[in-house]
Amino acid sequence: MYETISKLIQEEIGFDISHSSHHIEIYRRNYPLIFHNINTDELSVLNKELINHMGDIYLKELKDTTTIPNIPKATSEENTLKHEIKIQEKKFKNFTIHSSHRNSNSLNRYNFNINVDFSEFNPKKITLLKEDNNLFSNPSIIVQFNETDNLQFSLKETKSFNDKEYYTYEYITEDTIQCKDILNIKILNYLMMTPLENRDIYKINMIKPIKHNDKDYLCLQIDNHDIHENDELGLLSDNKIVKSLFVKKCVQNYILTNLEKIDHTKEYSCLQCNKNIEISGSIH
Numbered sequence: 001m002y003e004t005i006s007k008l009i010q011e012e013i014g015f016d017i018s019h020s021s022h023h024i025e026i027y028r029r030n031y032p033l034i035f036h037n038i039n040t041d042e043l044s045v046l047n048k049e050l051i052n053h054m055g056d057i058y059l060k061e062l063k064d065t066t067t068i069p070n071i072p073k074a075t076s077e078e079n080t081l082k083h084e085i086k087i088q089e090k091k092f093k094n095f096t097i098h099s100s101h102r103n104s105n106s107l108n109r110y111n112f113n114i115n116v117d118f119s120e121f122n123p124k125k126i127t128l129l130k131e132d133n134n135l136f137s138n139p140s141i142i143v144q145f146n147e148t149d150n151l152q153f154s155l156k157e158t159k160s161f162n163d164k165e166y167y168t169y170e171y172i173t174e175d176t177i178q179c180k181d182i183l184n185i186k187i188l189n190y191l192m193m194t195p196l197e198n199r200d201i202y203k204i205n206m207i208k209p210i211k212h213n214d215k216d217y218l219c220l221q222i223d224n225h226d227i228h229e230n231d232e233l234g235l236l237s238d239n240k241i242v243k244s245l246f247v248k249k250c251v252q253n254y255i256l257t258n259l260e261k262i263d264h265t266k267e268y269s270c271l272q273c274n275k276n277i278e279i280s281g282s283i284h
Helices: 002-013 021-037 043-065 076-089
Strands: 093-098 111-115 120-129 140-145 149-161 164-170 182-189 206-212 215-221 232-237 240-251 254-257 269-272 278-283
Touching: 002 021, 002 043, 021 043, 120 140, 120 149, 120 182, 215 240
Parallel strands: none
Antiparallel strands: 093 278, 111 182, 120 164, 120 278, 140 149, 140 182, 149 164, 206 215, 215 254, 232 240, 232 269, 240 254
């Protein structure tokens, strides 16, 4: 089927992708999802949907990222070189967005905004902690940028670290997100549903050093939290993380962390740094 699709692409725009490892990988990653989402047992219907879906992905990528010459006999190597040169001309540089650096008016780590000093962002992958919510019920997730661009990311790998599991999803086509000053981001499940509706930056009502069982701690009093032992907390002041704290004990609304020197005249809030979400890509 890939051979059929590559022939159609070459007939349409004169670009030979039959031996392109990049486009073969895109096909390999997409076709299981298409078969899963199409509710039919008819092979002809499945093949038609596969051709339409993959054709749209390839045509959009190739038309957006390269100027394709109308030369029927152009070789794969020549077209690949032109494609690479066109991409290099854009002069993108690598960049990673961290949900823990979100603005204070953000709802939570799945629905947030950040200040930006760039005009274009090309997302590549997203890594986040596996949690008990609806986001992880399917190998695909949706990342919405600026409430308009809905991009589907597919599960690439999972890794375990400190008894926690992290999922990395990959975006397999090329899309450029336009932005100015502020970039809004929502992370949704495959049904476009939000995994969390509550705020997850917690106001600290009281913070002071204490001694408990002959050990020194910093005690945080927080209402209605979802903080657990071994969490890493980012202590926020003036919308910036000023200290990193590690949770040793949780007793109802009282959180005991490692002892740190802080300015007790300031007001603080906190977020869970171990639940930070990373969106990697390139900027221009």
